[in-house]
Amino acid sequence: MSFRRLVFLGTGAGLPSPTRNVSSYLLQFDDNQTFLFDCGEGTQRQFFLSGSDGVKAVTEKLGCGSARVSLNSIARIFITHLHGDHVFGLPGLLLTLSTQWLSQRKGKGDLSTRPSNSSVNVGEAAGSFPFEPFSETSEFLEIAGPVGIAAYLRTCLSASGATHLGFRYRCTELHDIAAPLIENSLPPPNSASAAPLHMSEAPTVALGFNEGEELWSLDSGGGSHVKIHAAKLQHRILCFGYAVQEAPRAPKLNSALALALGAKGAQLGELRRGVSVVVEGGDGCSIGSEKEGTCAVRIITPEEVLGEPPPIRTALLLGDSVDASSESKVGKPCAFLRWPPARQASVLVHECTFCDAEEELAAPKGHSTARQAGKLARELNVRRLVLTHCSQRYQPRTSGEEGLAATERLEKEAREEFLPPKGDQHAHGEGPLVRCVEDFESVDLSFP
Numbered sequence: 001m002s003f004r005r006l007v008f009l010g011t012g013a014g015l016p017s018p019t020r021n022v023s024s025y026l027l028q029f030d031d032n033q034t035f036l037f038d039c040g041e042g043t044q045r046q047f048f049l050s051g052s053d054g055v056k057a058v059t060e061k062l063g064c065g066s067a068r069v070s071l072n073s074i075a076r077i078f079i080t081h082l083h084g085d086h087v088f089g090l091p092g093l094l095l096t097l098s099t100q101w102l103s104q105r106k107g108k109g110d111l112s113t114r115p116s117n118s119s120v121n122v123g124e125a126a127g128s129f130p131f132e133p134f135s136e137t138s139e140f141l142e143i144a145g146p147v148g149i150a151a152y153l154r155t156c157l158s159a160s161g162a163t164h165l166g167f168r169y170r171c172t173e174l175h176d177i178a179a180p181l182i183e184n185s186l187p188p189p190n191s192a193s194a195a196p197l198h199m200s201e202a203p204t205v206a207l208g209f210n211e212g213e214e215l216w217s218l219d220s221g222g223g224s225h226v227k228i229h230a231a232k233l234q235h236r237i238l239c240f241g242y243a244v245q246e247a248p249r250a251p252k253l254n255s256a257l258a259l260a261l262g263a264k265g266a267q268l269g270e271l272r273r274g275v276s277v278v279v280e281g282g283d284g285c286s287i288g289s290e291k292e293g294t295c296a297v298r299i300i301t302p303e304e305v306l307g308e309p310p311p312i313r314t315a316l317l318l319g320d321s322v323d324a325s326s327e328s329k330v331g332k333p334c335a336f337l338r339w340p341p342a343r344q345a346s347v348l349v350h351e352c353t354f355c356d357a358e359e360e361l362a363a364p365k366g367h368s369t370a371r372q373a374g375k376l377a378r379e380l381n382v383r384r385l386v387l388t389h390c391s392q393r394y395q396p397r398t399s400g401e402e403g404l405a406a407t408e409r410l411e412k413e414a415r416e417e418f419l420p421p422k423g424d425q426h427a428h429g430e431g432p433l434v435r436c437v438e439d440f441e442s443v444d445l446s447f448p
């Protein structure tokens with residue numbers, strides 16, 4: 001699973017407006033699976049709108065291609081914190097996911113055998129739905145978030161008469177205590193958590209942080225080899241940022257060299273998988289003969305024909321936070337600053353609720369300015385900084401001159417702090433290093 005892109009469904013802070021929905025975005029992988037980060041009110045409608053002509057017109061204007069995304073592509077859900085603008089859309093989204101799954105299964109059989117169709121949504125085109133319907137042995141839809149997320153969902157679903165879903169879900173709750181992983185245990189954050197499990201809920205996993213690291217290590221699940229860590233952020237309630245490390249990628253085979261050495265057909269695949277092969281003669285013989293080039297057989301080892309494995313990339317996806325840089329006078333430096341894989345991360349997604357002129361509002365409300373986001377981006381030496389969670393006073397760039405000016409101002413203030421390493425400006429593929437995004441905008445992450 002390698003990063004493909006981020007798709008932003010909601011980029012506004014606090015409450016929805018006609019031009020920005022509240023927080024939600026997707027990290028999309030090359031196998032079309034996506035991780036959903038936050039799910040503010042109206043997120044599922046943003047999913048449905050993502051394929052519309054109106055949205056296409058906007059994304060064409062932004063030059064970022066189609067933003068079309070599908071609910072069915074969601075493999076995991078991560079909630080940064082329980083403020084309404086990040087979580088009020090989640091119960092409804094689960095119900096729609098359940099309805100879609102049940103009707104598709106009833107009408108068309110298992111989605112994994114459904115013919116793919118290039119005109120359908122990206123997630124549907126993948127041809128599989130990751131969760132089996134309600135069964136004791138099935139995989140769960142994993143939902144990670146701060147302690148309280150399980151009780152929140154249980155209460156919303158049960159109180160609204162949604163007695164069961166088409167699949168089982170399981171919450172992993174991040175606790176702000178130095179405690180080992182405790183399976184099947186839910187220390188009650190409040191009275192609601194004492195309610196019995198929802199019909200479709202697997203017992204909650206309670207997770208404390210790794211002592212010394214101040215990071216929470218989440219199980220990647222499903223054998224995907226993606227690694228996920230969380231770090232606490234300073235906000236008005238318990239809030240987290242997530243680091244997603246993609247799975248190791250296979251090194252590239254130098255096919256021309258392998259062929260020149262005598263490898264044929266299926267042997268190329270074996271070399272790709274790291275297996276040595278025996279070939280007849282060929283250039284550079286090293287066994288079976290004293291004289292180079294005259295032997296009958298030769299062994300080609302993977303080391304001879306495989307390049308270096310590509311580096312494992314990291315995406316840093318932060319929730320609401322006061323200035324988390326080490327220079328912060330108002331907040332606590334983010335634990336990712338002390339965690340080596342966060343350095344040179346492919347992308348840092350950071351809130352930018354305010355600009356310099358409103359800086360005095362930021363810390364008391366638990367938020368940051370674009371400049372403060374730029375400082376953290378510089379300290380982490382990330383490859384790209386994406387600004388989101390903008391105060392609704394800042395219109396998006398496609399809304400007109402005022403929006404364009406506001407967006408450029410936020411980007412400029414962040415850029416003044418986040419100066420990329422000299423000469424590195426063009427090493428990241430196409431696209432700007434600092435981008436203040438709007439709804440339906442996507443950010444390419446397919447660069448090396």
Ligand SMILES: [Zn+2]
Pocket residue numbers: 013014023083085086320389
């Ligand atoms: Zn928020």
Ligand SMILES: [Zn+2]
Pocket residue numbers: 081083235320
């Ligand atoms: Zn918040």
